[in-house]
Amino acid sequence: MARDLNTDPRLVCVGANLESKVILEGLIDIKANIVSLVTVPVEKSNNISDYVDLHPICSEADINIIDTIDINDHITIQQIRLLKPDYIFTLGWSQLFGEQILAIPEKYVVGSHPSLLPEGRGRAPIPWTILQGLKQSGVTLFRMDNKIDTGPVLVQNMFDIPDAAYAMDVYFLATQNLRSAFCELYVKLKSGQAVEVLQDTTKASYRAKRVPSDGHIDFNHSATDIEKLVRAVSKPFPGAYVYHKGNNIYIWKASLRNIPPYIGTIGQILTKNKDSLLVQAKDKPIWLSHFTDDAGPVDINYFRIGSRFNYVVDDELYKLWQEIEALKRGK
Known part of the structure; x- marks a missing residue:
C-alpha cells in the first residue's frame, strides 16, 4: 500500500x-x-x-x-x-x-x-x-x-x-x-x-554484431592483434579459441611481455613454462595461458612442444582426397 x-x-x-x-x-x-x-x-x-x-x-x-x-x-x-x-x-x-x-x-x-x-x-x-x-x-x-x-x-x-x-x-x-x-x-x-x-x-x-566464431585465433595475424582478441572476447563472452587434436581449445589469457628469442612456423608451440605456451604468430611469438575445452580446464601437459594449433588447409584437403580415393577403390 x-x-x-x-x-x-x-x-x-x-x-x-x-x-x-x-x-x-x-x-x-x-x-x-x-x-x-x-x-x-x-x-x-x-x-x-x-x-x-x-x-x-x-x-x-x-x-x-x-x-x-x-x-x-x-x-x-x-x-x-x-x-x-x-x-x-x-x-x-x-x-x-x-x-x-x-x-x-x-x-x-x-x-x-x-x-x-x-x-x-x-x-x-x-x-x-x-x-x-x-x-x-x-x-x-x-x-x-x-x-x-x-x-x-x-x-x-x-x-x-x-x-x-x-x-x-x-x-x-x-x-x-x-x-x-x-x-x-x-x-x-x-x-x-x-x-x-x-x-x-x-x-x-x-x-557490427559479433558471433562466437569471431573468436577463432588465426596465427597468420600479428601477435598484437591476437592478444587484443583474447582480451576482447574473454569472460563474460564466449572466449578465443583454436583447434588442437580435434578439439576446440579456449584461451583466456595472452601476454606480449618477456618474449624469449624463439622463431617457428605459424601456430607452432615453441616452448612452455608451468602454465603458459609460447606460440608463433605472424610477426613474433605470444604467450597464451588459461586453457579450457568443453569439459573444463586443460592441463599444460596436454600440449606438446613443436606441435601446431589449427589446421593446414592443404594438408587436410589432401587427407580428405586420400580418404575419398580409398572409398572409391573399395567399391
Whole structure:
C-alpha cells in the first residue's frame, strides 16, 4: 500500500544480467520508486552469458517481478501496461523494444549503451572497444526511440580504460558508471531537471554484431592483434579459441611481455613454462595461458612442444582426397 502512495516517478526496470544487478541495487539504495522488474526466469537463462538471478534482490526489496523471455510478448506488454509506469529503465537487455513497449510509459523508455553515443552505436560495444584499442570510453543513457541507439542523450559518463584491460575489466567499469548514471538520472527526473541533448549524427559510428566464431585465433595475424582478441572476447563472452587434436581449445589469457628469442612456423608451440605456451604468430611469438575445452580446464601437459594449433588447409584437403580415393577403390 505504501508503494501505491509514493508520488515519486514510477519505474519499471528491465534487466537480467550482472550490470542489471549493480544498477538495480543502486536504484534501491536511493529509494527509487521501482514498481516492477522485468527479467528472465532462471530456467530460461542458458543463452545469457552474464545472467544473474535478480529474483532474490526483488524479493528482499518487495519489488514485483515479471518473468519473460520476450519483452515484446503481448502478455508481458499487458502486465507492464497495468503498472502505469512513468518511465521504463532498460538496465541490461539485448532485445530490441517494439513500438508497443515504447508507448507504455507516461513519459518515455530510457535506454543504456556502454559507449559515448553517437560513437559506437550497435552491437558488442565492449569487445569492439578493446579491439579498437581505445584508451577512453563511457556510458550513455538516452531516450529510446524505434531506431538503434539514436535517441536524445540524457546522461553521459566517461572513463579511462587501463592498459591490457580484459573484457570483464571494461564490463565492470561500464557497470559502475551505468549505476551512477541511472541514479543521477532518477534524481533529475524527480526534480524535473533532466535535459535531453540531440545526438550529432555527423559524428555517429557503428559496430557490427559479433558471433562466437569471431573468436577463432588465426596465427597468420600479428601477435598484437591476437592478444587484443583474447582480451576482447574473454569472460563474460564466449572466449578465443583454436583447434588442437580435434578439439576446440579456449584461451583466456595472452601476454606480449618477456618474449624469449624463439622463431617457428605459424601456430607452432615453441616452448612452455608451468602454465603458459609460447606460440608463433605472424610477426613474433605470444604467450597464451588459461586453457579450457568443453569439459573444463586443460592441463599444460596436454600440449606438446613443436606441435601446431589449427589446421593446414592443404594438408587436410589432401587427407580428405586420400580418404575419398580409398572409398572409391573399395567399391
